Amino acid sequence: MSVLYDRVALIGLGLIASSMSHAMRRTGLTHEITGYAKSAETRQIARDLGLCDRVCDSAADAVAGADLVVLCVPVGAMAAVAAEIGPALKPGATVSDVGSVKRAVIDAVAPHLPDNVHFIPAHPIAGTEHSGPASGFAELFDDRFCIIVPVEGSDQAAVDQLTTLWRGMGSEVDVMEADHHDLVLSVTSHTPHLIAYTMVGVADDLSRVTDSEVIKFSAAGFRDFTRIAASDPVMWRDVFLNNKQATLQILGRFTEELFALQRAIRRDDGAHLEEYFTRTRAIRRSIIEAGQDTDAPDFGRSKVPGR
Template sequence: MAHIYDRVALIGLGLIASSMAHAMRRAGVVGEITGYARSSDTREVAREIGLCDRVCESAAEAATGADLVVLCVPVGAMGAVAADIAGALKPGATVSDVGSVKKAVIEAVAPHIPAGVHFVPAHPLAGTEHSGPRAGFAELFDNRWCLIVPQAGSDRAAVERLEAFWQALGSNTDEMDAEHHDLVLAVTSHAPHLIAYTMVGVADDLRRVTDSEVIKYSAAGFRDFTRIAASDPTMWRDVFLNNKEATLEILGRFTEELFALQRAIRIGDGAHLHAYFTRTRAIRRGIIEAGQDTAAPDFGRVKKA
């Protein structure tokens, strides 16, 4: 395929950036990939596994001459990184990011973007509970959604070029405004993560049930929570601190509903429980039909040898 960007700079070399590097190579849509990570250990690993064509010693060096610069750092670090690279950006370049929160990232990054450089925020909805430069794989974005959040006055050609790039990496793309993005993600990702973290913490606290029992007998329900609750702590701390209002709104509604169900259990209202569970089952069917998960009866898990 023809190159969509001649040079792409990845700032931050964790799970998402390393998966992007593999997916760019698989697609053959980029000339050169440069990279930078704050930790010298991470840079060392990236060099060792040949993740980028060049691993640089500063974010500005990696960004120099790049046609696309993607900020792949925790949401709380985006502003500082944008300030670091501002002077190195070439005219006509596009700056994007992969943050899970959009309003706060835009507020932090936009003021640093020089005139003549396009800023097109984005958020690929993909991840695993692993982190670091060795965690990436080319298929991470396949058939997942990447939400593009154009800014008022964004250059349409720059927006569409970034969309073509993410499509070449395997994603579907949609456009959305930042406020709506943050609410949708609070529902589909941020609140569920906090809930999973909480439940796993409760299990660990309960002295009458040993951790070893929790771990051995976790096949039914809890196992899925632990996978969510194993995600990168720094990334998630920043998500919650930077999508505060929407997350707290959803959690407020959640506890309200939970109390209603707890009350139904306490008073033995089986009809209420049955009706609620029947309704939620239908939503699951919609997700399978939308192709975002497998209906395989073993949950599609690979058997251990």
């Protein structure tokens, strides 16, 4: 792969930024990576890991001269970072982000950018429950989707170049409109996270069932919820505050369905339950066929024979 951007600046050095650094270096997509993180401790870890060619002590320093700037901070921090870097951006540079919400990021960032840069929001659909600069790895984006959300007037050549970068980091790329992105993600990500957080909180809070019992018997299903409920609290706080309408809409649908199932349980309506549970199996099969999960029983977590 050839070099796509001479210099890339990563603002925020968590799981996504550190994985981008590894992924760009894997196939030589850039000559130089600069980085900045708000916390001095994170900057030091990034330096110790050699995550960037240069870790700078301000966001403005990190973006100076960069051909691509990627904002990898929590959604709630985007506006302040954009305001800080706006005056330091190189004319003609592309500014992108990796936020899980797109409409709010556009509203927060766009006003701070000069007219002579390209603003092209993006969202890689990849992650783990781990966070911080040491948690990244080059393969995070392999065979995962990255959604690019061009804004009005986005330059097609700049969009194409960013698309090529994400493909070079292993992703498949889709293009979507911001509001539709926020609705789709509220279904596939935001609401599931909120529900998982809720269930784990309920389990923690019951006086008649001890934490030790919850933990010992978690393999029965609960465990699957705890992985996503272990994700970064600040990132998720910002996601919900910034994708409020779609999240509340999907939550409304969710509670409506849950109440219907609850009523079926109360009224011994086994046919309703069985029909519902049968329908959901088909979705699981489609996800495996689409390569977005493995068919290994239990995700291969326990000792399972090779197959």
